[in-house]
Amino acid sequence: MKIYQVDTFTEEPFKGNPAAVCILNEPKEDKWMYNVAEEMSLPETAFIHNKEGRYTLRWFTPTHEVDLCGHATLASAKVLWATGMVQKVKDIDFHTKSGVLTARSKGEWIELDFPIEAEEKVEPPKKLLEALNVVPKYVGKNRMDYLIEVDNEDIVRGIEPDFRKLKEVDTRGVIITSSSDSNQYDFVSRFFAPAIGIDEDPVTGSAHCCLAPYWNKKLNKNEFIAYQASQRGGTLKIRFGKERVYLSGKAIMVMDGDLLA
Numbered sequence: 222m223k224i225y226q227v228d229t230f231t232e233e234p235f236k237g238n239p240a241a242v243c244i245l246n247e248p249k250e251d252k253w254m255y256n257v258a259e260e261m262s263l264p265e266t267a268f269i270h271n272k273e274g275r276y277t278l279r280w281f282t283p284t285h286e287v288d289l290c291g292h293a294t295l296a297s298a299k300v301l302w303a304t305g306m307v308q309k310v311k312d313i314d315f316h317t318k319s320g321v322l323t324a325r326s327k328g329e330w331i332e333l334d335f336p337i338e339a340e341e342k343v344e345p346p347k348k349l350l351e352a353l354n355v356v357p358k359y360v361g362k363n364r365m366d367y368l369i370e371v372d373n374e375d376i377v378r379g380i381e382p383d384f385r386k387l388k389e390v391d392t393r394g395v396i397i398t399s400s401s402d403s404n405q406y407d408f409v410s411r412f413f414a415p416a417i418g419i420d421e422d423p424v425t426g427s428a429h430c431c432l433a434p435y436w437n438k439k440l441n442k443n444e445f446i447a448y449q450a451s452q453r454g455g456t457l458k459i460r461f462g463k464e465r466v467y468l469s470g471k472a473i474m475v476m477d478g479d480l481l482a
Contacts (some may be wrong), residue, residue, distance in 0.1 A: 222246055223304075226476035227296035230331070230424040230455030235474050238424035240296035241266040243480060245305075251286070259283045265293035265421050268314075269301070276301075276324070278315040284418030287393070289319040289365070291333060291426010291468055298324035298331050299472040317332070329370070330458065332469045336459075339428040340368045343452040349395070352386035363431050365393040366412075370435075374402045374409050378450050388415040396428045398435070407445040408436050425457030426468050430454075433461045 223244045229388055230238025242260040243254075258266040258281035266460040270277045273438065278297055280290040294315060301307040313324045313360070323334040340361030349367060359370040366391075371377060371398070377399050394414030401409050410432060414427040420430075429447060436445060460467040 222480040224257075224261075224478055225296075225300045225474055227299050227472050228475050229292040229295045229299070229469035230426070230449070230457055231453075232471040232473060234473055236453050237470075237472075238285045238292040238453065239263050239423065240293040240474075242293070242296050243268050244300070247269040254279065254281050255284075257281075261479050264422050267293040267297045269297055271306075276313060276315050278317050279439065280317075282347045282414075282418045287417065287427075289317070289336075289338070289430070289465070290344055291335065291425040291429065292424055292470075293467075294324065294333055295331050295426065295470050295472050298326075298333075298476060300329075301315075302326060303474055321386065327469060329471055330469045332467055334428050335426070335466045335468055336343070337434055337464065337466050338363045338365065338427070339434040340366075343367075346390060348386055349390045349392075351396070352383045352390065353380060354383070355380060355397075355481075361435070362392070364378050366396050366428060366431060367392050367394075368398065368431055368435060371397060371399050372400050377409050377411055378449045380411065382413050384413070384415045384420050387413060388434055390410075390416070392427070393416045394419075394425075395421070396425075396431060398432060400439075405446065406448045407440060407442065407471070408432065409432045409448045410449045411450055421451055422452040423453040424449040424457070426457070426470070429457055429459055429468055433459050433466045435459045457478060
């Protein structure tokens, strides 16, 4: 079986968010996919199976299967087009735990058609704020993550969470965001998910399914340029629609090989 490594939401190698993409010849057991994801030791490993033109897609961290992942979907589309498994002029429909997700080639960019995952205002658990050591302007939560807005970009960039405490909070992950200090971006964010084996995710497409409706209300805009301010960093273009979020990013393949086990 072929396996690839792709850096996503970037046009530079070794930046953005890395994902492995495994092309399955036949369906595999969950335990085997967990083992491969642990072996790859990347934020996500995507597994694609093509049956008569129908692409199923699943995503695994080194410790958990997740319901929605943007960067590994972007990586999967990049691999299918770059290798010629799918003609670049054709959209790709991925059948996933979050429904059908469509990838479209837009020149150097890949656009993903994703669900809206809006948050609602909540009272934050004490352990969450203790783990982050911040004073929030706002705290919300959707079905997957907490969203916390803070006063400025310096706070976003400077947060050093207590990951042991954060791991005990009942959530997939935590999104930290603020407006951007730069005219280049509308907002910035970071994403922490120790509960699923990722202390900090470099660039998180699925988090922007929550950030898009949030900043739509705050800024009264439907299109954004966003930056995820991790050590590797990554840029997203976002269109917010009535029922869907359209996430665009670039990607670069950095490795390919054969999976022998």
